[in-house]
Amino acid sequence: MNLSLVDPFILAQDCPEVITGRLRSGHSTSIRFSHRGDLLASGRHDGIVVVFDIETNGVARKLRGHTRQIQSLSWSTNDRFLLSAGQDWKCVLWDLKDGSRVRTVRFQSAIFIAELHPKNHMIFAAALFEDQPVLVDISAEVPVKHTLPTVPRRSQTGREKATEKQAAQDAKQTTTVTVFTPSGEHILTGTNKGWLNIIDARTYDTLYSYRVTNSLIVLIRMTQSGRDVVLNSSDRIIRTFLLPDLCDPKLDFDMLELKVQHKFQDLVQRLSWNAVTFSSAGDYVAATTYMNHHVYIWERGQGSLVKILEGTKEELSVLEWHPFRPFVAAIGVDSGRVWLWSILQPQRWSALAPDFVEVEENVEYIEKEDEFDIQPLEELHKRRLDQEDEEVDVLTVDPVKTNAQHEPGEFRMPVLLDIEASDSEDEIVAVGAGQFRRRSPGAGREYMNDDEVTASGDEARRANGSTASGTKRRRASKRGVAFAWGSEKVKGVNIGGWLVLEPWITPSLFDKLGRSDILDEFTLGQKLGKAAALKILQEHWDSWVTFEDFQKIKDSGFNLVRIPIGYWAYDTLDSPYVKGAAPYIDAAIDWARGLGLKVMIDLHGAPGSQNGFDNSGERISAPTWTTGDTVQQTLEIFSTISTKYAQPEYQDVIVGIELLNEPLIPKLDEGTVRQFFRDGFGRLRETSDTPIVLHDGFLPTSNWNGFLTPSDNNAQNVVMDHHEYQVFTDALVALSPDAHVSAVCSASGSYSGADKWTVVGEWTGAMTDCAKYLNGLGIGARYDGTYPGSTKVGDCKWQNDISKWPQEYKDQTRKYIEAQMGAFETRANGWVWWNFKTESAHEWDAFALIDAGVMPQPLESRKFEVIC
Numbered sequence: 001m002n003l004s005l006v007d008p009f010i011l012a013q014d015c016p017e018v019i020t021g022r023l024r025s026g027h028s029t030s031i032r033f034s035h036r037g038d039l040l041a042s043g044r045h046d047g048i049v050v051v052f053d054i055e056t057n058g059v060a061r062k063l064r065g066h067t068r069q070i071q072s073l074s075w076s077t078n079d080r081f082l083l084s085a086g087q088d089w090k091c092v093l094w095d096l097k098d099g100s101r102v103r104t105v106r107f108q109s110a111i112f113i114a115e116l117h118p119k120n121h122m123i124f125a126a127a128l129f130e131d132q133p134v135l136v137d138i139s140a141e142v143p144v145k146h147t148l149p150t151v152p153r154r155s156q157t158g159r160e161k162a163t164e165k166q167a168a169q170d171a172k173q174t175t176t177v178t179v180f181t182p183s184g185e186h187i188l189t190g191t192n193k194g195w196l197n198i199i200d201a202r203t204y205d206t207l208y209s210y211r212v213t214n215s216l217i218v219l220i221r222m223t224q225s226g227r228d229v230v231l232n233s234s235d236r237i238i239r240t241f242l243l244p245d246l247c248d249p250k251l252d253f254d255m256l257e258l259k260v261q262h263k264f265q266d267l268v269q270r271l272s273w274n275a276v277t278f279s280s281a282g283d284y285v286a287a288t289t290y291m292n293h294h295v296y297i298w299e300r301g302q303g304s305l306v307k308i309l310e311g312t313k314e315e316l317s318v319l320e321w322h323p324f325r326p327f328v329a330a331i332g333v334d335s336g337r338v339w340l341w342s343i344l345q346p347q348r349w350s351a352l353a354p355d356f357v358e359v360e361e362n363v364e365y366i367e368k369e370d371e372f373d374i375q376p377l378e379e380l381h382k383r384r385l386d387q388e389d390e391e392v393d394v395l396t397v398d399p400v401k402t403n404a405q406h407e408p409g410e411f412r413m414p415v416l417l418d419i420e421a422s423d424s425e426d427e428i429v430a431v432g433a434g435q436f437r438r439r440s441p442g443a444g445r446e447y448m449n450d451d452e453v454t455a456s457g458d459e460a461r462r463a464n465g466s467t468a469s470g471t472k473r474r475r476a477s478k479r480g481v482a483f484a485w486g487s488e489k490v491k492g493v494n495i496g497g498w499l500v501l502e503p504w505i506t507p508s509l510f511d512k513l514g515r516s517d518i519l520d521e522f523t524l525g526q527k528l529g530k531a532a533a534l535k536i537l538q539e540h541w542d543s544w545v546t547f548e549d550f551q552k553i554k555d556s557g558f559n560l561v562r563i564p565i566g567y568w569a570y571d572t573l574d575s576p577y578v579k580g581a582a583p584y585i586d587a588a589i590d591w592a593r594g595l596g597l598k599v600m601i602d603l604h605g606a607p608g609s610q611n612g613f614d615n616s617g618e619r620i621s622a623p624t625w626t627t628g629d630t631v632q633q634t635l636e637i638f639s640t641i642s643t644k645y646a647q648p649e650y651q652d653v654i655v656g657i658e659l660l661n662e663p664l665i666p667k668l669d670e671g672t673v674r675q676f677f678r679d680g681f682g683r684l685r686e687t688s689d690t691p692i693v694l695h696d697g698f699l700p701t702s703n704w705n706g707f708l709t710p711s712d713n714n715a716q717n718v719v720m721d722h723h724e725y726q727v728f729t730d731a732l733v734a735l736s737p738d739a740h741v742s743a744v745c746s747a748s749g750s751y752s753g754a755d756k757w758t759v760v761g762e763w764t765g766a767m768t769d770c771a772k773y774l775n776g777l778g779i780g781a782r783y784d785g786t787y788p789g790s791t792k793v794g795d796c797k798w799q800n801d802i803s804k805w806p807q808e809y810k811d812q813t814r815k816y817i818e819a820q821m822g823a824f825e826t827r828a829n830g831w832v833w834w835n836f837k838t839e840s841a842h843e844w845d846a847f848a849l850i851d852a853g854v855m856p857q858p859l860e861s862r863k864f865e866v867i868c
Contacts, residue, residue, distance in 0.1 A: 015284060015297060016326045016341040019311035023329075025050045025059055027336025030318055032073040037323040039413065041082055042338060043070020046590060047583075049084050051096065051413075052338075054322075060413060064547055065092040065101050067587040072113040076121035080411040083124055085114035088583055089538065091126065093138060096413045103138040106538055107131075108531065112176050117201075118184045125178040125187050125201075133175040133189060135204065148187065150175045152195040152209035155254070169193070176217055182226035186246050190217025194233060198246065198253070208253040212239060212260075219275060223282035224323075230285055232276040238264040238287055240300065262303040264296075275319040279326075288316040288330055295319065295330060295341065309341050483560075483598050483655035485691060485719065485757045490655075490830025491859055492560030492600070493553055493846050494762060495588065497835065498545045499581040500566045500604045501537075502615050504773040505838045509540060519777045521566070521605075522618035525576035534578045541584050547591050553836060554595040556850055557859040560655065561597055562761060562832045563588055564604035566617045567637040573607055577617065589645075593653045600693065600832070601645055602658040602761075606634045611664035614776060623664055626672050634660065635676070639683045646690040656719050657684065658693035658761075665697035673697055674707065681708055681715060691717040695761075701754035709755055721761040722751040722828070724820070727769040733782045734793050737812035740767050744819045745868040752827035760824045762834040764844050765817040765855070770796035771841030802842040802852045811863075813843070814854050819867040821859070826868070 023042070028050075030043035039060065040052045047066030050059055066086035074083040081102065082094045091114045093102040103122075110129035117123035122139045125148070133148040151170045170193075177190040180201070187199040194213035197206050215235035222229050229241045240261045244251055264285060265271075272290035279286065284306070286297045293316060295309035315333040322328070328341040483490075497505030501521040510518060518527050525533040553561060565585060568577030585601070592599045605617035608624035616623075625631065638659060645654050659680040663673050677694050684692050696704060701720045708715035724747060726732045726740055735743060751758055768783040769775060780786025784796045798804035805813075824831035833846050842848045849855035856862065 013343050014279065014281070014326050015307055016309060016328045017307075017343050018341065019309075019339060020342040020344070021057060021340040023052050023057055023338040023340065024336070025052075025062075028331050028338050029336070030070045030073050031320050031329055031331060031338055032075060033320050033323055033329070034075050034079040035077060035323060036079055037325065037327075039079065040320075040329060040338070041073045041075070041084075043073055043084055043086070045069045045336065047086055047088065047587065049073070049082070049094070051082070060415075061096060061099055063092075063094050063099055064591075065094075065104065066090070067583040071111055072115075074114060074116040074124065076116055077118055078411045079413070081116070081121040083114055083116045083121075085111040085126065087111075090542070091124065091136075093121070093124075097411070098414075103143065104542065105136055105138060105143045106535075106542070107134075108535065113178060115179050118180055118182055120184065125180060127175045127178045127189065130174055133178050135187070135201065146204055148175070148178075148189065148199055148204055149197070149206045150189070150191060151206075152191070152197060152211070153206040154209065177220050179220045179222060181222065181243075181246055182224065183247050188220050188222070188229065190220050190231065190233075192216045194235075196220075196231065196258070208256050210258045213237070218273075221277050223278050224280075225282070228278065228282050230276050230278055232273050232287070234272070236265055236270055236272050238273055238276050238285065240264075240285060262298075262300060264298050264303070264305075266296075274315075274317050275330075277319050277321045279321050280324045284321075286319060286321060286328060288319045291315055295328060311341070312339050485655070485717075485829060488559075488830075489825050490560050490759050490832060491558055491825075492562055492598075492830070492832035493558045493836045494562045494564065494832055494834045495545060495836055496564055496615075497838070498541065498564075499569060499584060500564050500615065500617055501540075503777040504771050504841060505835060506540070506544065507772050508839055509536070510773075510777060516778060520614040520617060520619045522576055525578050530576070530578050533576075534580060537578055537580065541581060545584075545588065549836065550588070550591040550595055550597065552847060554597055556846070556857065558833075559598060560600060560832065561588070561592055561836075562600040562602055562658075564602045564615075564661065565641075566605035567603065567607060567634065568605070568617070570637055570640045571633075573633055575607070589650070589653060597653075598655045599653055600656045600658060600761075601641060601654060602661050602693070603634075603638060603641065604661045606630065606637075606660055606663075610660055610668070611662050612667070613662070616662075619776060623667055625663070626668055631672065631676055635679055635683060638680050639686075642684045642687050642690070646684055646687040648688060651688065651690060654690060656691040656693040658695065658721060659684075660695065661721075662695055662723065663697050665699055668697075670697070677708065681718070689717050691719050691757075693719045693721050693759075693761075695721045695723075696751075700749075701751045701756075701758055705753070705755045718756050719829075720751075720754050720756045720758045722758060723762040724751070724760050724824075725762070725764060725766075727764075727766050727774075727782075730782055730790055733767075733769055734791075735767070737767060737809075737816065740816050741819045741867055744816070744823050748823050748827045748868060754828075758828040760820075760828055760831040763820055763824070763831060764834055765813050765820075765849060766841075766843035767813070767816060768794075768796065768799050768843065770799040771838070771844060772800065774841065800840045800842055802845075802848050802854070805842075805852070805854075810852065810854050813849075814856070815864045815867075817849075817855055818862050818864050821856070822862075822866055823868045 026044035026046060026048060028042045029045050032041050038054055040054055042050045042052060044050060047068050047070065049063040049070060051061035053060045066084065066088050068087040070084055070086050072085045080096055082096060083091060085091045087110060089110055090104055090106045092104050095102050107128055109131040112127040112129060114124050114126040123137050125135050127133045132150055135146040135148055137144040150173050173191045173193045175189045176192050179188050185201055187201050189197045189199060194211055194215050194217060196210045196212050198208040199206050212231060213233045213235050215233045217231060217233050219232040220229060227243050229243055231239045241258050242261055271292060274288040274290055276285060276287045283300055284297050285300060286295055288295055293312045293314055295316060296305060297307040298304065299306045312332055314335060316330040317333050319330045326343055330339050332339060496502060503510045515527060518524050563585060565581065568579055569581040572579050589599050604615065606625050607630040608627060609616040609618040609620055610623055610625040612620045612623045642657055645657060659677060665673055681692050684690060701722055704720060706712060708718045710716060726743055751760065769781045770783050775787055781796055782790040783793050785792030835844055837847045838845045846855060850857055
C-alpha cells in the first residue's frame with residue numbers, strides 16, 4: 001500500500017467497512033496475524049500450516065508436520081517462530097527462517113488451544129480435552145510438562161462453606177482455554193463450568209478465581225496492554241473485563257474483585273458467538289455468529305453496536321483483527337476461505353502530480369497559450385539530457401509509522417522462491433522442465449502400490465507355521481490421470497512396518513520394551529494397555545515415515561507406494577488394538593499426490609488374522625479369520641475404506657485398493673475366500689470403478705482365471721497380487737546366488753499365466769533369512785541353523801550391515817535384483833519392493849541398497865545381461 005496516495009482522512013478510520021479480498025489455500029480452520037501484521041498464518045483441515053503475505057495475498061510458506069486439522073496458532077513476539085496445535089494430539093514449533101520443525105510435543109489427549117509465552121518461545125501453555133492444562137518447556141530435546149490447576153481458588157469463606165458435592169464438582173472441571181498475559185508472568189484460563197482463573201506462571205498456583213458464568217468458556221482474548229479481557233462463553237453472552245496491573249507487587253489477589261464492564265448479546269435472535277476479538281487499540285469488540293454470515297462490531301465506550309459486516313454467504317468461524325489496521329479476517333465454515341474486510345482507499349493522485357485536480361462536476365477546459373506549440377527538436381533533446389542528469393533515489397525507504405514494534409536487526413522471513421512450495425487459490429504445479437500450470441481442483445492425491453510378500457517359498461513357509469513378516473508402509477502430488485494398468489509398469493515400494501508393526505522392520509521398538517510376551521501389535525495393546533500402547537505408536541507413526549522419505553522414493557525413480565493398514569485403523573472391534581492410524585493414511589496420500597506418486601491401499605490385517613503371521617497384526621498358530629462373524633466385519637471395514645478412497649477425487653492418485661493381504665488359503669476354506677472376494681468387489685463397485693486388488697492366496701495366479709473377469713458378471717478393473725520370496729524354506733535359503741537367479745525364471749510360471757493385470761506386490765533382494773526377527777520375535781534363522789528344525793547353511797555375521805558386504809556379494813545381489821525386475825516387468829505388470837527401509841535388515845532395505853549402489857539407479861539401468 002502506497003500511503004502517499006491515500007487520503008489521510010481514510011487512514012484515520014478505525015473500523016473496517018467492506019469485503020476487500022479473500023485468501024485460499026486448502027480448507028482453513030484456524031488463522032492468526034503475526035505481531036507486525038505483515039503475515040497471516042492459516043491452519044488447514046489437512047494439517048498443513050500456510051503463511052500468507054498480507055500485502056500480496058500470496059503464500060509465503062507451507063509447513064507440513066500435522067496429519068489432522070489445525071486447532072490453534074500462536075506467534076512468538078519477534079514473529080520468527082510459530083506454534084501450531086492439531087487434532088493429531090501434538091504441537092509443533094516452527095522456525096520460519098527455514099520452515100523447519102524446532103520441536104514436536106505429543107500429548108495423550110486432544111488439544112483445545114496452545115499459546116506461546118510472550119517472552120520465551122520455548123515455553124507454551126496448552127488446554128487439553130478432558131485432561132489437566134499444562135505449561136510446557138521445550139528448551140531441551142525432551143519437553144518438560146508442568147501440570148496447571150483447574151480447580152478454582154475459593155475465598156476462605158467459600159472454602160468453609162463448600163460441600164462435598166461442590167468439591168466433587170470442582171474436581172471434575174476441565175480447562176478449555178489458556179492465554180498468557182503480555183508480561184508472561186501469569187496465565188488466564190477458562191473452564192467448562194464458567195470459572196476464570198489467574199495462575200502464576202512460575203509457581204503454577206492459582207492466585208485468583210472468578211465465576212463468570214455457569215456455562216463453558218470458549219475463548220479468552222486480551223488487548224496488547226493486557227489490561228482488557230474479552231471472554232466468549234456458550235451462554236450467548238460476550239463479556240469484557242478490566243484487569244488491574246497483575247505485576248504490581250502491592251496487588252492483593254485476596255482483595256481483587258473483577259467486574260464485568262460490558263455484556264454484548266443479541267436479545268432478539270439469541271445468537272451464539274463463534275469467535276470474538278479486540279480491535280488493534282481495544283476500542284472495539286468483534287464477533288462472528290453461529291449459523292450466520294455476519295460479523296458484529298461493538299464500540300466499547302458506550303457498549304453499542306456500531307457495524308455489521310456483510311458480504312459472505314456462509315457461516316463464519318474464527319475471527320482475527322489486524323494488530324494495527326482496520327482490517328478483519330474470518331474463516332468461512334463451508335468453503336474454508338479466509339475473507340478479508342477493510343476500508344476502500346481511493347488514491348490521491350495529486351500527491352504525485354501537483355497539477356492534478358480532482359473535480360466534482362464538469363469544468364470547461366481552457367488551453368494554455370503554448371500548450372500545443374511545436375517545440376524545436378534541439379530543445380527537446382536538451383531537456384531529455386538535463387533530465388538524465390537528475391539522480392533518482394530508488395533505495396531509500398521512508399519509514400512508515402504504525403503501531404507495530406520495529407527494532408534494528410528484527411527478524412524478516414526470507415522470501416521463498418521455490419514455486420513448488422508457493423501457491424494461492426490455485427496452486428502451481430510443475431508439468432515439465434521449466435513448465436508450470438495451475439493445479440486442478442482437488443489435485444494432490446496420488447498413490448503408490450502396497451508391497452505384499454510374494455513367494456514361491458513363502459507359501460511353504462506359511463503352511464509350516466513360520467512367521468515371516470511382510471509389512472507395508474506409509475502429502476501431495478500433482479493431480480493427473482489415473483494409472484493405465486494395461487500399458488504402464490508399476491515400479492513401487494512398500495511402506496511397511498508403519499501402520500502395521502512388524503518386529504523385524506523395527507526391532508528396537510520391541511527390544512526397548514524388554515518383554516518376551518509382546519510379539520506383535522496385538523500383544524502390544526494387550527500387555528501394556530491401550531494408553532501406553534498409544535503413546536508408543538504415536539511416536540512411531542510420527543517418526544518412522546516422513547515427507548522426506550516420500551521425496552527420496554520419488555527421487556529414486558519409484559512411481560508408486562503401497563500402504564499396508566490394519567482393520568483397527570477404523571474400528572478395533574473390542575480388541576486390544578489401538579485406534580489412531582487413519583489420519584496418517586491421508587497424510588501419506590497427500591504427500592504422494594504432491595510428489596506425483598501413485599498409491600495402493602492394502603488392508604493388511606483382518607479380525608482374527610487371515611494368515612497367523614505377525615504382519616497381520618496378530619501372530620498365532622492358525623488363522624481364525626473365517627470363524628464367527630469376522631469375514632462380515634472385514635467387509636464392513638473394507639466398505640469404510642472404499643467409500644472414502646474410491647471416490648472420483650482420489651482416482652488420479654489411488655491406483656487400487658487391496659481387499660485383503662495374504663489370506664493363507666492352505667489353512668482357510670478356499671470357497672469362503674472366493675465369496676469374500678466377490679462380496680468385496682461388489683462393495684467397491686457401489687462407489688466407483690477404482691481397481692480392486694486380490695491376493696492370490698499363495699496359489700498360482702492361473703487358479704483365478706475366469707474369476708471376476710468380463711465374462712464373469714462383467715467384472716472390470718481387477719488386479720491380481722502375487723508375492724515372491726526365496727527365503728522361507730530350508731531348500732530356498734540353501735540355494736547359491738546363481739541358483740537364486742535361475743529360480744527367478746522358473747518361478748515366473750506361477751504368475752505369468754493370469755487373465756488379469758498382475759503385479760508382484762512384494763519381493764526382495766534377500767537370499768538369506770538372517771534379518772533379526774524375520775521369522776518372528778524370538779525365532780532364529782534357517783540360514784544359520786537357529787530356526788527350529790533347520791540345517792545350517794552359513795553364518796549371519798554380516799548380512800544385516802551392508803557396509804560389511806564383500807563386493808562379490810553386492811554384485812550377486814544386484815544380479816538377483818535385476819533378474820527379478822526384468823521378469824516382473826516382462827511377464828507381469830510390474831512390481832512393488834518390500835520394504836522402503838528397515839532399521840537393520842539391509843537385504844530388504846531399498847534406501848540402503850540404493851545408497852550402496854546395489855539396487856539399480858536409475859531403476860531401468862542394468863549391469864548384467866537379461867536373464868529371463
